[in-house]
Amino acid sequence: MYSYIVLYSFLLGITLGSFYNVIGLRVPAGQSIIMPPSHCPSCGRRLTILDLIPVFSYIFLGGKCRTCHSKISLLYPIIEAGTGFLFLFSFLRATSIEEMLCGWLLVSLLMIMLVSDLEYMLIPDKILMFFLILFTIFRIIYHTNPWWDALAGMATGFALLALIALISHGGMGGGDVKLFAVMGLLVGMKLVILGFFLSAFFGAIIGIGGLILGFIKHRQPVPFVPFIVLGMLTSFFFGDRLIAFYLNLTF
Known part of the structure; x- marks a missing residue:
């Protein structure tokens, strides 16, 4: 059971990290975080599930768009993986649910702000x-x-x-x-x-x-x-x- 919670903490982190990329890139630009759906910034192609698997899609695609082969920013997998490992670390070090949630909240704020500050x-x-x-x-x-x-x-x-x-x-x-x-x-x-x-x-x-x-x-x-x-x-x-x-x- 413990190993499943460990895995869940990491998967939750990388999944939210993908969403934090969207927030950090769109909100400062005055854009909606919902519309338009995720797309390639170079060719405009709407991304499919194969393009949106946190961290792994970047690795499988060689860091390039499947259609136009333009480079995908390394910031995306860094934030996804970083959020995943920090969520996992927060869980492993926590002595209570309160401490774990506090860590997750702090990591979430910092990851979003990191994207926004690096880009804008x-x-x-x-x-x-x-x-x-x-x-x-x-x-x-x-x-x-x-x-x-x-x-x-x-x-x-x-x-x-x-x-x-x-x-x-x-x-x-x-x-x-x-x-x-x-x-x-x-x-x-x-x-x-x-x-x-x-x-x-x-x-x-x-x-x-x-x-x-x-x-x-x-x-x-x-x-x-x-x-x-x-x-x-x-x-x-x-x-x-x-x-x-x-x-x-x-x-």
Whole structure:
């Protein structure tokens, strides 16, 4: 039975990951996520079930459209597989249904935002509002301990990022500020603070490395959500251990 749940977690993840690609690509462009049906962006052919099997269709088709042979973006299978493995990891690490669902919700928000930021460098308010409502319902059903932690996390996520945006004169975008506020509602004050500092750490390390290696040019705009994904997921999955390790070093 356990092995079936493990498999289900992964299959659910890659299936939703395929849908998250659609949301992340269409919503920022002002398009419907339902119509038109999935189609090749190059030749316009409507995709069939053989084209829409998450991850596996990309592999079987060699990363190309069956009709016009144009290349399919590698982003699609990366998001699908990434969501699948993260859903599976969330299940394997969870000690309760609440923790598992919390992980799935956080992964879902981050994967959608990752697609949107990589393609458009936008964090759409419509998607944030949807998840704000979803997270609120989740926190009403599953109370945090203490009860005020969710509200404190939301306020802290907003205030911390808003202050940095003010000091940096626009170096931090308004979408990032709102994203951390929404995530703070879900994960609480402690983890959202740690998640921000880890995001900044990963961004600095990878950014400096990119400049040295020539992958990133000076003053080139760089999407910040990939670093938020790394930082927040590290905080969510390993935050308590990292905080305990730090406290043991300093006290």
